[in-house]
Amino acid sequence: MPQGQVTTVPQDGLTTRQRRNRPLLVVHTGEMKGKSTAAFGLALRGWNQGWSIGVFQFVKSAKWKVGEEEAFRALGRLHEQTGEGGPVEWHKMGSGWSWSRKAGGEEDHAAAALEGWREIRRRIESRVHEVYVLDEFTYPLKWGWVDVHEVVEVLTAREGRQHVIITGRDAAPELIEAADLVMQTTKIKHPMDAGQKGQRGIEW
DSSP: GGGGOOOOOSSSOOHHHHHHHHOEEEEESSSSSHHHOOOOOOOHHHHTTTTTTEEEOSSSSOOOOOOOHHHHHHHHHHHHOOOSSSSEEEEEETTTTTGOOOEEEEEEEHHHHHHHHHHHHHHHTTTTSSEEEEEHHHHHHHHTTSSSHHHHHHHHOOOOOOEEEEESOOOHHHHHHOSSSEEOOOOOOOOOGTTTTOOTTOOO
């Protein structure tokens, strides 16, 4: 797309403005790091537009902390205090509301992931947020904890301006087919190859 120009103009009956403001389903997949980082960057742009942001992390431990969480929670407080940007909600399995359950085995995690998806579905159908980040969501789909066909059906039928960004390795072919934008991260070099472990401010 040289200088932001599209390569084709579809015969879909939409005006340029309508097509430009169409909500996107975005998938960040691949083996290399940076998938979530890119998703949070998009969410940050949405926050700056005053959009409601909902982040849903499909992780097994509520103790897992990332720098973006603290930053977005601070941005949420800023919005509440000054009206700047948009409202922010950040949820993850094992931490509060519908994903609150004691630590357990795979069955507990599977049930929590399904319950989390059901909450997201309710929000999408009620048009609660304008940006959804479903972080590490490809894994519950891959493991069969959440039905990929249901997810695709809900996401393709969503109404209003609701951008959805899904991250994680091994994205399902059905999800890739339904998406408007798919990014695949490819590893060329990584510090861990030279024996360097993750570090504060880079990995979390």
